[in-house]
Amino acid sequence: MPSTTETLTAERILEATEEVLRRHGPAKATVVDVARALGVSHGSVYRHFRTKAALREAVTKRWLDRTSERLAGIVTAEDRSPEQRLRDWLAALFEAKRHKAGDDPELFATYTVLVDGLGGVVHDHIADLTGQLTRIIAAGAESGDFAVPDPATAARAVFHATGRFHDPGYAREWTEPGIEEEFEAVVALLVRGLRAAG
Template identity: 75%
Template sequence: MAPTAETLTAERILEATEEVLRRHGPAKATVVDVARALGVSHGSVYRHFRTKAALREAVTKRWLDRTSQELSGIATDASRDPETRLRDWLATLFAAKRRKAGDDPELFATYMVLTDESGSAVADHVADLTGQLARIVEAGVESGAFASPDPARTARALFQTTGRFHDPCYAGDWTRPDIETDFTAVLDLLVRGLRTS
């Protein structure tokens, strides 16, 4: 049964938009296609998202938020020592990005286009992730495990230094047989640099 305007939610629209983007790609997908997939008028979609750009921004944010939410639990997990938290967080980020690129390459390619045109979704995502890293570094400083005069700056440096393992522009490298070895070597180097003497 097709949703009526009363039962149509933003979440259902975003789910349908993902499917339409997967099927048609970002260049050909339209709001009319999304409405057709939901069995409603395009006006019903516009009641939730005022423009096509707003809809695409919301889809991009939703996609990025999945990774942020997965990582947030690690960043705040006080049962793990800060070094373990940092290692687990970066490994989980790498695994999440690899999974997105490998499991659904059509949608991943679509999101590469959407993130390039995105307003604030990508910047907000990076700010959230570096904020999570800063909390891990702060916990390490408080416990005496890490030395960092500025945890926020250190977090940004960690994020930028590990870009090869999470920035989508490097997705082509993520299937190389030696990528895990490279990741471990970079992570070990970073952790050694953070440790107090």
């Protein structure tokens, strides 16, 4: 059990909440369990997160933000063409989601349940991801690599067209034989559709 003299921060609470969710699942995990894992009273947890729902929302947002942060560096990688950034970004998103599902299946299943009840957090996450895609596609439109009149519309289309490779509802398919080739085929088709006529 952690030392109670260590400062209780929102980050420590979120780390403990992840561990409690991993062990107990979303249906059985309680704020009391989180407090016990931290060696504090549940009132101490409530001082940082006013409700159990607020705590669940924060831990889910933190989990989703890890993916967004991982992808953000690709958006600004000026040493790569917009097409390469787009390919790298889509591959990194697919890989990030596969790792979450495969490396920690209990926590992935827990977050899938939590995400279903947190429409605002999911909407913000998708808006962030499509915003990143928009920036990549806009850079391609500016350079002449892509022929798209509206990068935001194109970004949403690309995001939805690749849903099979990042939507948790498809997680069971991510380890199937041939999934890499199918991913590459979809990305190649999308890139051809975005390219400027030569």
